[in-house]
Each structure stands twice: as C-alpha cells, then as structure tokens.
Amino acid sequence: MIKTVPTIGFIGTGVMGKSMINNLLSASYNVNIYTRTKEKAASLLHQGAVWKQSVASLARDADIIITMVGYPTDVEEVYLGPNGIIENAKPETCIIDMTTSSPALAEEIFTKASKNQLLALDAPVSGGDIGAQNGTLAIMVGGDEEVFHQVLPVFKVLGENIIWHGSAGAGQHAKLANQMTIASNMIGVCEAIVYAKKAGLDPVRVLDSITTGAAGSWSLSNLAPRMIKGDFSPGFFVKHFIKDMTIALESAQEMGIMTPGLSLSLDMYKELANMGESDSGTQALIKYFDRTF
Amino acid sequence: MIKTVPTIGFIGTGVMGKSMINNLLSASYNVNIYTRTKEKAASLLHQGAVWKQSVASLARDADIIITMVGYPTDVEEVYLGPNGIIENAKPETCIIDMTTSSPALAEEIFTKASKNQLLALDAPVSGGDIGAQNGTLAIMVGGDEEVFHQVLPVFKVLGENIIWHGSAGAGQHAKLANQMTIASNMIGVCEAIVYAKKAGLDPVRVLDSITTGAAGSWSLSNLAPRMIKGDFSPGFFVKHFIKDMTIALESAQEMGIMTPGLSLSLDMYKELANMGESDSGTQALIKYFDRTF
Numbered sequence: 001m002i003k004t005v006p007t008i009g010f011i012g013t014g015v016m017g018k019s020m021i022n023n024l025l026s027a028s029y030n031v032n033i034y035t036r037t038k039e040k041a042a043s044l045l046h047q048g049a050v051w052k053q054s055v056a057s058l059a060r061d062a063d064i065i066i067t068m069v070g071y072p073t074d075v076e077e078v079y080l081g082p083n084g085i086i087e088n089a090k091p092e093t094c095i096i097d098m099t100t101s102s103p104a105l106a107e108e109i110f111t112k113a114s115k116n117q118l119l120a121l122d123a124p125v126s127g128g129d130i131g132a133q134n135g136t137l138a139i140m141v142g143g144d145e146e147v148f149h150q151v152l153p154v155f156k157v158l159g160e161n162i163i164w165h166g167s168a169g170a171g172q173h174a175k176l177a178n179q180m181t182i183a184s185n186m187i188g189v190c191e192a193i194v195y196a197k198k199a200g201l202d203p204v205r206v207l208d209s210i211t212t213g214a215a216g217s218w219s220l221s222n223l224a225p226r227m228i229k230g231d232f233s234p235g236f237f238v239k240h241f242i243k244d245m246t247i248a249l250e251s252a253q254e255m256g257i258m259t260p261g262l263s264l265s266l267d268m269y270k271e272l273a274n275m276g277e278s279d280s281g282t283q284a285l286i287k288y289f290d291r292t293f
Numbered sequence: 294m295i296k297t298v299p300t301i302g303f304i305g306t307g308v309m310g311k312s313m314i315n316n317l318l319s320a321s322y323n324v325n326i327y328t329r330t331k332e333k334a335a336s337l338l339h340q341g342a343v344w345k346q347s348v349a350s351l352a353r354d355a356d357i358i359i360t361m362v363g364y365p366t367d368v369e370e371v372y373l374g375p376n377g378i379i380e381n382a383k384p385e386t387c388i389i390d391m392t393t394s395s396p397a398l399a400e401e402i403f404t405k406a407s408k409n410q411l412l413a414l415d416a417p418v419s420g421g422d423i424g425a426q427n428g429t430l431a432i433m434v435g436g437d438e439e440v441f442h443q444v445l446p447v448f449k450v451l452g453e454n455i456i457w458h459g460s461a462g463a464g465q466h467a468k469l470a471n472q473m474t475i476a477s478n479m480i481g482v483c484e485a486i487v488y489a490k491k492a493g494l495d496p497v498r499v500l501d502s503i504t505t506g507a508a509g510s511w512s513l514s515n516l517a518p519r520m521i522k523g524d525f526s527p528g529f530f531v532k533h534f535i536k537d538m539t540i541a542l543e544s545a546q547e548m549g550i551m552t553p554g555l556s557l558s559l560d561m562y563k564e565l566a567n568m569g570e571s572d573s574g575t576q577a578l579i580k581y582f583d584r585t586f
Contacts, residue, residue, distance in 0.1 A: 103492070126502075126503070126506040126507055126508070127506055127507075128507070131506075138502055138503070138505070138506050140502050161501070161502060161505060161506075163498055163501055163502045165494050165495070165498055165499065165502070166493060166494055166495075169492075170492070170493070170494055173488070173489065173492040173493075173494055174489065174494060174498075174499050174502050174503070176488065177485040177486075177488050177489045177492075177494075177499050177503060178485070178502070178503040178506065178507070178508045179508075180481055180484045180485045180488060181481040181482055181484075181485040181503060181508035181510075181513060182481065182507055182508050183481055184477045184478060184480040184481030184482075184484065184554065185477060185478040185481050185508075185510060187477040187553070187554035188473055188474040188475065188476055188477030188478050188554050188555075189474055189477075191473045191474075191477065191545075191550075191552045191554055191555055192470040192471070192473045192474040193470075194550055195466070195469065195470050195473060195541075195544075195545055195548070195550055195552070196466065196467065196470045198548050198549075198550055199396070199462075199463070199466040199470075199544075199548065200459060200463070200466075201458050201459055201463055201466055201467060201470075202458070202459075205456055205458055205467075206458065206467050206470050208454070208456055209419075209431055209433045209454060209456045209458070209467050209471070210419070210431070210467070210470060210471040210474060212431070212454060213419045213420060213424075213431050213454075213471065213511065214419060214420075214421070214471070214475055214511050214512065214515075214529075215419070215471045215472075215474035215475050215478075215511065216510060216511040217474075217478060217509060217510030217511065217512075217513075218506065218507045218508065218509045218510065219507065219510075220474060220510075222507075236507075248488075251488075251492075252484075252488055255488070255491045255492065256491075257484075257487055257488055257491055257582075258582065259484045259488070260480070260557060261477065261480035261481050261484055261554070261557065262481075262484055264553060264554065264557060289550075289551065
C-alpha cells in the first residue's frame with residue numbers, strides 16, 4: 001500500500017491539524033488538503049501542501065487519508081456522507097481518524113470501510129497544540145495491528161508515544177479513559193485551590209507544598225497556577241472537553257459502567273459553559289466553584 | 294529556646310513516628326519517647342531513645358515536643374487532657390503536632406499553649422512511610438513564623454519540602470488541600486481503569502498511553518498499576534484517608550465551601566470500608582467500582 005513517497009490526504013486544518021500537516025511536509029510526504037474555503041489554507045499551501053476542492057477528490061488521490069475534525073457528526077459526514085471518504089477512496093487506502101470521537105462510530109466506519117477494501121484505523125491523540133507542533137503527541141490506535149505497523153512511519157512523524165490498543169474503536173476507548181481520568185482530577189484541583197484561598201493561605205505556596213507529592217498531577221502543575229493567576233486562555237477548550245466527556249459518558253453507559261465522577265465533572269462543565277466559558281481553557285472550572293477567580 | 298543539643302520528646306511510635314525518631318537519633322538529638330507499653334518501644338530504646346512513663350513526665354523534660362498520633366481525639370487527649378502536654382510542659386517549650394488533624398483544634402491548642410508560654414506549631418506531613426524513612430517528607434507548617442524558623446533545623450532532619458503557610462491551623466489547611474486533591478483524582482483513576490478493562494483493552498497498555506500526558510498523576514503512576522495487579526497492601530490506609538477526608542469536609546463546611554468531589558469520594562471510601570477494606574491501601578477504591586478486581 002505504501003509507495004516510496006505516499007500521498008497523504010489530510011482533512012481538518014485547525015490548530016492541531018496545521019501543525020501535524022507541517023510535520024508531514026517537513027518529513028517529505030506529499031500532502032493534499034481539503035478546506036471549505038481555500039483562503040484558510042494559504043499558509044499550508046505556501047509550505048507545499050496541495051489544495052483539493054472536495055473531500056471526494058482528496059479521497060480519490062491518496063494512499064493514506066488522515067482526518068482531524070471537530071465532533072463525531074463531522075467525522076460521520078466526512079467518512080459516511082454521500083460524497084465522503086468511504087465512497088470515494090481507492091481500494092487499499094488507509095483511512096485514519098485522529099479526531100477524539102465515538103468508539104461505536106469508529107467500529108461502524110471500520111466495518112463499512114472493510115466492505116470497500118479500505119483499511120480503517122482510529123487514532124486519537126493527546127498532547128495538545130504543543131505536542132502537535134513538536135511531533136510529540138501520544139497516539140492511541142485501534143484497528144488491524146498489521147495496518148497499524150504499515151503506517152507506523154507516518155505516526156512517528158506526528159508523535160512519540162504510539163500504542164496499538166486493539167480492534168476498531170480501541171484507540172477511542174483509550175483516549176476516553178484519558179479524558180475520564182482528567183475529568184475527576186480537575187474537580188479535586190479546583191476544590192483544593194478554593195479551599196486554600198478561603199482558608200487564608202497563599203495558594204501558590206500550597207502548590208509548592210503539594211505538587212511534588214501524592215497529590216501531584218499534570219493538571220495541578222500546569223493548570224492550577226493559571227487558575228491562580230486568572231489566566232483562562234485555552235490550552236484545551238471547555239467546549240471540546242464537554243464533547244469528549246459526553247462521548248465518554250455515553251460509551252460508559254452503553255457498557256453498563258457507573259462513572260459518578262465523570263457525570264459530576266460533565267455537569268459542572270456544562271454549567272460553566274452556561275456561564276459563558278465555552279471558549280475558555282479547561283482551567284476555568286475554578287469559576288464554577290468561585291466566581292471571584 | 295534551643296540549646297546546643299535540644300531534648301525532643303516524641304509521642305507516637307507508629308510506622309511514621311518510628312522512622313522519624315530514628316532520623317532524629319541519627320542527627321544526634323536526645324529523644325525521649327512515651328508509649329503505653331514499654332515493650333513496643335524496645336527497638337527505639339536500643340537505638341538510643343529514652344523511655345518516659347507518662348506524657349506528663351515526657352513533657353516536663355523536653356525543649357521540643359513532637360506528636361504523631363492517630364485521630365484528632367488522640368491529639369486532643371495528649372495536648373489538652375488533665376495529664377497532657379499543655380499542663381506539664383515548661384515555658385518556652387516548642388510543641389509540634391505533626392498528625393493530620395483539624396485546623397480548628399490546632400488553633401485551640403495554639404491559644405491554650407500561648408497562655409502557658411508554650412510555642413505551638415501544627416506541621417502535618419506528606420510522603421508516607423518511605424518519606425519518613427528517607428527524611429524526605431513534605432512538611433506544611435502553621436503557627437508563628439519566628440518559631441518555625443527556630444525549629445527549622447529539626448524539620449530539616451525529617452523532611453525536604455518544608456513550607457510555612459501562616460498562623461495556627463495553616464499547616465493543617467494545606468494538608469487538607471492535599472488530601473482533597475487526591476480524593477477526586479482517585480475517582481477518575483478508578484473509572485478510567487474499569488472503563489478500559491470493560492472495553493476489552495489491556496489496562497497496562499492504556500497506562501502506557503496516558504500516564505505521561507495531561508491525565509498523568511502520582512496516583513495514576515503509583516497506585517493504578519497496583520490496582521491492575523490486585524495489590525491492595527497499604528501504602529496509605531483506607532481508614533486514615535477516611536479520617537482525613539472527614540476532617541477536610543468538616544473544615545470546608547465550616548468555611549461555607551462546596552466540595553462535591555470530596556463528598557463523593559468520602560462516600561465511596563466509607564462504602565469501601567463497609568465492604569471490609571478499612572485496612573487496605575487507598576488503591577482498593579477500584580473494588581468499589583468493580584468487585585472483580
């Protein structure tokens with residue numbers, strides 16, 4: 001399937017996608033991109049990407065197709081729609097959805113792709129815009145293990161911690177486990193900072209005491225200082241975290257698992273969105289607890 | 294107050310206390326200890342500690358008194374009881390409670406101690422038995438800053454990350470913030486592992502994907518692998534975590550702060566204790582979610 005220089009069709013040129021495409025171009029891959037308006041792709045075209053005027057034309061002319069879009073509905077449209085990838089890609093094309101999306105949808109895409117001799121992987125990432133820029137994303141992959149090994153060179157351009165987790169949907173399941181872990185931890189981080197402040201302590205000194213021990217976490221080290229400073233600029237958007245937690249909760253419920261921590265966190269973030277914080281970073285959760293932050 | 298070689302009276306010779314006393318003896322302090330039964334102190338007496346037959350006699354013959362006991366009721370008895378420390382210590386003695394206990398009780402002890410010209414600090418720790426053994430505890434201190442600096446050489450024998458947080462009770466508040474952070478995080482860690490297992494993934498591979506990123510935490514790195522292996526031996530006892538969370542919740546409620554994550558975690562741990570897991574390590578929370586672990 002992979003020739004000397006495979007052509008990669010990439011859909012999704014947001015903050016993450018842009019950096020990933022740049023890394024693929026730097027690694028000498030041919031990269032075709034599709035965007036609704038060509039103007040938005042100007043900088044990528046300048047870097048050497050080639051613009052395609054439809055998903056269908058992108059799909060027809062690719063050895064590997066990578067998607068990094070927004071919501072499961074976007075994934076569904078771009079893969080399963082009448083002018084979508086599955087209808088138009090050549091047999092043996094490897095199609096990789098790197099969006100954080102529903103495991104059930106990943107399975108559906110895999111099944112439909114297989115009928116057209118397409119090789120589907122789900123491969124969501126963690127590591128954010130910095131990880132995308134530096135090519136250090138964690139990539140969690142589901143689908144056929146053999147196909148995973150075939151496209152591993154491409155994943156290695158994009159990330160560092162690249163793990164195959166099982167059949168179709170397994171990559172999404174792993175990513176949802178990641179988001180679940182964060183969901184409850186964010187509650188604890190906020191409660192501790194609000195408590196410290198109300199008790200009259202200096203929250204920065206409290207962080208100095210607690211970040212290196214058993215309470216330590218990425219969120220405590222990286223997001224708690226921003227909460228204290230009142231810096232709510234988005235590393236990861238509240239609205240995207242709500243999307244991910246919603247998918248995780250639905251998936252957990254389908255599997256009959258109770259996740260009261262996830263439910264509590266999702267409720268809090270929905271209320272936070274109602275407060276007008278959808279486009280803030282996830283550290284804005286502190287405002288749910290105390291609006292004076 | 295501190296002579297060339299101060300005499301330290303130490304009450305509380307449990308797992309933590311024993312290691313701390315050993316470190317003080319190694320640093321050439323004179324250490325007097327009190328235990329209800331002398332036999333239990335045999336190894337410490339062999340190391341050079343001197344046994345006292347009552348709290349009162351220990352208190353009368355000390356420059357610094359350190360307590361590391363179990364519950365706030367124990368702290369209350371040993372400090373405020375009729376034969377307790379405050380009634381018997383010499384003026385200018387520095388009295389340091391290192392138990393994780395109630396901030397309100399720490400304030401009460403400080404006030405009553407001051408009336409007898411005693412210098413009280415609250416100085417709970419984190420870092421567990423390993424931190425106590427290696428002298429690498431984090432120590433969170435409340436009380437007069439000047440007194441804190443006077444006894445800093447003693448703290449430096451016991452720990453590494455030693456921070457003064459403010460007036461009496463501030464050390465306890467900082468420690469409770471630590472426990473609050475852990476409380477909610479444990480929920481997320483358990484939910485993620487149960488979810489991964491039920492989704493048919495290998496939880497160990499999922500940890501490989503998620504521990505180094507934004508979901509990462511001390512609990513995920515250190516306790517999740519034990520959950521997966523079914524190793525529930527105590528690093529930190531369920532019953533002690535319940536004690537700490539109960540104090541934290543009471544303190545938060547006194548301050549009018551909502552802590553739904555802490556409440557949820559405490560309820561789960563109480564149910565876990567009802568399942569017979571009081572003497573397990575805190576990682577046993579996974580059994581609350583899934584008894585097959």
